[in-house]
Amino acid sequence: MSESIRRVISVIVVNEASVLSRITDLFSGRGYNISSLTVAPIPDTKYSRLTIVTEGSLRVIEQIVKQLHKLIPVLRVYDHVDFVEKEMALVKFSVDEDISDIAALCEAYNGKIANSGDNTIIAMVADEPKRVSNFLNIIKRYNPKEIVRSGAVALER
Amino acid sequence: MQISGARMVIEALIKEGVTKVFGYPGGAIMNVYDEIYKQKDFEHILTRHEQAAVHAAEGYAKASGKVGVAMVTSGPGFTNAVTGLADAYMDSVPIVVISGQVPMSLIGTDAFQEIDAVGISRSCTKHNYLVTSAKDLPRILKEAFYIARSGRPGPVHVDIPKDVTADIAEFDYDFEVELETYKPTTKGNPRQIKKAIEAIAEAKRPLFYLGGGVINSNAAEEVRELVHKTGIPAVETFMARGTLRYDDELLVSMLGMHGSYAANMAMSETDLIIALGARFDDRVTGKLSEFAKYAKVIHVDIDPASISKLVNAHYPIVGDVKNVVSEMLKLSDKIDPDRYESWRETIKNFDELHPLTFYEDSQNIKPQWVIKRVGELLGDDANISTDVGQHQMWTAQFYPFTRPRQLISSGGLGTMGFGFPAAMGVKAAVPEKISINFSGDGSILMNIQELMTAVEKNLPVINIILNNNFLGMVRQWQTLFYDNRISETDLSMQPDFVKLAESFGGIGYRVQTKEEFDKALKDAVKQNKVAIIDVVVERFENVLPMVPAGGSLFNMMLLEKKEK
Ligand SMILES: Cc1ncc(C[n+]2csc(CCOP(=O)(O)OP(=O)(O)O)c2C)c(N)n1
Ligand SMILES: [Mg+2]
Numbered sequence A: 001m002s003e004s005i006r007r008v009i010s011v012i013v014v015n016e017a018s019v020l021s022r023i024t025d026l027f028s029g030r031g032y033n034i035s036s037l038t039v040a041p042i043p044d045t046k047y048s049r050l051t052i053v054t055e056g057s058l059r060v061i062e063q064i065v066k067q068l069h070k071l072i073p074v075l076r077v078y079d080h081v082d083f084v085e086k087e088m089a090l091v092k093f094s095v096d097e098d099i100s101d102i103a104a105l106c107e108a109y110n111g112k113i114a115n116s117g118d119n120t121i122i123a124m125v126a127d128e129p130k131r132v133s134n135f136l137n138i139i140k141r142y143n144p145k146e147i148v149r150s151g152a153v154a155l156e157r
Numbered sequence B: 001m002q003i004s005g006a007r008m009v010i011e012a013l014i015k016e017g018v019t020k021v022f023g024y025p026g027g028a029i030m031n032v033y034d035e036i037y038k039q040k041d042f043e044h045i046l047t048r049h050e051q052a053a054v055h056a057a058e059g060y061a062k063a064s065g066k067v068g069v070a071m072v073t074s075g076p077g078f079t080n081a082v083t084g085l086a087d088a089y090m091d092s093v094p095i096v097v098i099s100g101q102v103p104m105s106l107i108g109t110d111a112f113q114e115i116d117a118v119g120i121s122r123s124c125t126k127h128n129y130l131v132t133s134a135k136d137l138p139r140i141l142k143e144a145f146y147i148a149r150s151g152r153p154g155p156v157h158v159d160i161p162k163d164v165t166a167d168i169a170e171f172d173y174d175f176e177v178e179l180e181t182y183k184p185t186t187k188g189n190p191r192q193i194k195k196a197i198e199a200i201a202e203a204k205r206p207l208f209y210l211g212g213g214v215i216n217s218n219a220a221e222e223v224r225e226l227v228h229k230t231g232i233p234a235v236e237t238f239m240a241r242g243t244l245r246y247d248d249e250l251l252v253s254m255l256g257m258h259g260s261y262a263a264n265m266a267m268s269e270t271d272l273i274i275a276l277g278a279r280f281d282d283r284v285t286g287k288l289s290e291f292a293k294y295a296k297v298i299h300v301d302i303d304p305a306s307i308s309k310l311v312n313a314h315y316p317i318v319g320d321v322k323n324v325v326s327e328m329l330k331l332s333d334k335i336d337p338d339r340y341e342s343w344r345e346t347i348k349n350f351d352e353l354h355p356l357t358f359y360e361d362s363q364n365i366k367p368q369w370v371i372k373r374v375g376e377l378l379g380d381d382a383n384i385s386t387d388v389g390q391h392q393m394w395t396a397q398f399y400p401f402t403r404p405r406q407l408i409s410s411g412g413l414g415t416m417g418f419g420f421p422a423a424m425g426v427k428a429a430v431p432e433k434i435s436i437n438f439s440g441d442g443s444i445l446m447n448i449q450e451l452m453t454a455v456e457k458n459l460p461v462i463n464i465i466l467n468n469n470f471l472g473m474v475r476q477w478q479t480l481f482y483d484n485r486i487s488e489t490d491l492s493m494q495p496d497f498v499k500l501a502e503s504f505g506g507i508g509y510r511v512q513t514k515e516e517f518d519k520a521l522k523d524a525v526k527q528n529k530v531a532i533i534d535v536v537v538e539r540f541e542n543v544l545p546m547v548p549a550g551g552s553l554f555n556m557m558l559l560e561k562k563e564k
Helices: A019-029 A058-070 A099-108 A129-142 B005-015 B027-038 B050-064 B076-090 B117-124 B134-149 B162-166 B190-202 B212-216 B220-230 B261-269 B321-330 B337-353 B367-377 B390-398 B419-429 B450-456 B472-481 B497-503 B514-527
Strands: A005-014 A036-041 A047-056 A074-079 A083-094 A111-116 A120-127 A146-149 A153-156 B002-004 B020-023 B043-046 B068-072 B095-101 B127-130 B155-161 B168-170 B206-210 B234-236 B251-254 B272-276 B296-301 B315-318 B382-386 B434-440 B461-467 B507-511 B531-536
Touching (some): A005 A019, A005 A058, A005 A153, A019 A047, A047 A058, A099 A111, A099 A120, A099 A129, A120 A129, A129 A146, B002 B005, B005 B134, B005 B168, B020 B050, B027 B095, B027 B155, B043 B450, B050 B068, B050 B076, B076 B095, B076 B155, B095 B134, B095 B162, B117 B127, B134 B155, B134 B162, B134 B168, B190 B296, B190 B321, B220 B321, B220 B337, B234 B261, B251 B261, B261 B337, B296 B321, B367 B434, B367 B461, B367 B514, B382 B390, B382 B419, B390 B461, B419 B450, B461 B514, B497 B507, B497 B531, B507 B514
Parallel strands (some): B020 B043, B020 B068, B068 B095, B127 B155, B234 B251, B434 B461, B461 B531, B507 B531
Antiparallel strands (some): A036 A047, A083 A120, A083 A146, A083 A153, A111 A120, B002 B168
């Protein structure tokens, strides 16, 4: 019961001022955990879609869903069960690293070299968050200069 | 009709049927105050502090069931109002608080009296708005009132920049509020209701657990009927006092930290909790893992987030208590009241073993006697407000409540200073009843400036101070749990409350004997003026029974038995 589980929750909200702080204030105020959060408008609607990855006991997850629902500008909350989840990461390397090795790795993780400059290259992968973590672990030996992860997005099947 | 934003505020209040507005002006809200000056439809009551304006609006709302309104200026005016918002949030009180804000062009520049008001109120309101254009005002104000009173009620804050109140736009208020994202469920699921009735019919020791939601949904009448038809005993939370009459055979008094022995034991022994508009607050349950161990739970609440938050509900029913109980009544023939005869007997025995009582064993008046005595003298004729502390718990234990909305108090937040301004709001809403505020020598000083408002607006609240020269409730914890180290709770240094009242134009009484008390109360009622009755009571009296914080509900510290 009190065992902590990872959960992906999508929230459809009216796209209006301060709606994001309503959500994040709810999490901080009630002591809920946010592992990642992404947000962007849904095309051709007045809504935005947030994807929140959180952790907590079943009871806490249930409360998170209910408390989100209680916020006035929240239209819908999905507590994902059977879903496709993807995350993107960008990694910057020096051109002195073994670029062909990096490129091959990227490919294995659904990515590619997204940009190459005089001194640095930027690699991009898009995959399940766990696999993105794996990728980031493996490329440590190529001395990444900078890493950014997008946070997960998800759709129920 | 093309009018200014300020005028729109007035028009909206009139359309909402508001008769009293409590407030305090300042720079950013002056456009609205200028329109208040020009109108005759509602009365503005100038409190002497913004916190008091919000508590008065709460008192008004709690006593009348209508939305209360408070109005304040930006910056310090707003921050002074925050405690009131938080109080209303915790107790689900429908109020709308309108604050002025610096002009749009100055927002974000650290302008004079600028504060991020909606940022502050976000976590202590049901909803809030920063109005950025006069043309949005009619919609926002109408939504604010709708959200405040519908579903689980609560405070809504509307922050209006000064240029928005000056701007002219079209005003149209004749529309229905349609919020795609907010549709409270008020009708309970019929299948769940049927299952709940079956569970009740099969239970051996069911118990009604009545909470503030019963009062909020105006369901007391239906609840009384259901309790009597089923013959099932009921315990009340602090917030639900008055749902059943004090002398109702089936009422087992209040439960919780200072609940009666019988109520707490009944809750510990029940095999089926029928929770109506109650939220299993920690002051009610004590240690959760030991709470009502044998019980299945039927939980009726309009707020789905209250259900299974702390205690798992086997029969969750989301809906308005009044609706759901009406549906339950239609099926109540399936329940045989005789079935619970021995259970009622068991509870009666609990009560006889340790009745809720006190002993008259000191030179000084016992604080509980004062409460009981006011009950004997005024009973149903009074509405009762309280401040926070021992006197508040004694009021809940010993006042003979006869109806819902008779007790007006700060439950969830426990705000000292709530009682007096709330009592003014109660008096403004229900002038035909006597308005009593039971207060403490600590609490009363937290909004004492309201003597001026009450005198000016002729809101004759009778403040009865149970004066123990202590922050009594904290002193009690220090005595019981901190080896009697009385750290900063001794209030021996006292004002002359009689002169204090008189200096504002009220009446003051200092009382040391029972005879003096009767005389003072009768005189205050007769004179119908703002009054303070300063009653010297036994200093070291403790509120009992007591479940120590975090302890099990059935492990109560009890009154030591003595010969009467
Ligand atoms: C604004 C606020 N500050 C502090 C407290 C903590 N507190 C709870 S009860 C209490 C003592 C109240 O003293 P008094 O009003 O004299 O009432 P008594 O307990 O003596 O009856 C205090 C300080 C509170 N509830 N509210
Ligand atoms: Mg005191």
